[in-house]
Amino acid sequence: NLWQIVQALPVIGALPLSGLALAAATGTTAAYIAWFSTRSLDGRALLAPALLAPLLTAGLLPHMHERYFFIADILALAMALTLRDRTSWRVAALIQGGSLLGLSGYLSGLDVMAMAGAILMIVATIGVALPLTRPFANDNPLLARVRLPGPVGKILNL
Secondary structure, three states: OHHHHHHHOOOHHHOOOHHHHHHHHHHHHHHHHHHHHOOOOOHHHHHHHHHHHHHHHHHHOOOOOHHHHHHHHHHHHHHHHHHOOHHHHHHHHHHHHHHHHHHHHHHHOOHHHHHHHHHHHHHHHHHHHHHHOOOOOOOOHHHHOOOOOHHHHHHHOO
């Protein structure tokens, strides 16, 4: 995860950053819960936020190993097989590649492979998070949560 790269840096790696890592993970988790508690997610719209949760958690908590991304591997494949679009396949490839490099780094003892896997996971996390954080077309958050009934609602409430 991110801390694999930070620990490898010459000056910063020697600092005790566990408290910072826990604070970053806690703050990000709280922001994630607050952000998605205001959204109405169902069906296909639930896949990306479900994938983002383990990516953020395993990516920001200290002392996480490559095996803690397993649920993200499964959810990324499920999202790619369900949505069948280029973006979800790209995210799934990044996550699978990151996990493969992380496992290879663990088995071979080469930290460089684990760091390369961490970079792929960070890119995948950003790729999943950015489309979810785009604001609604109108700037009124109360109206953005209104669910419209009927056929118009089925189109607009995606």
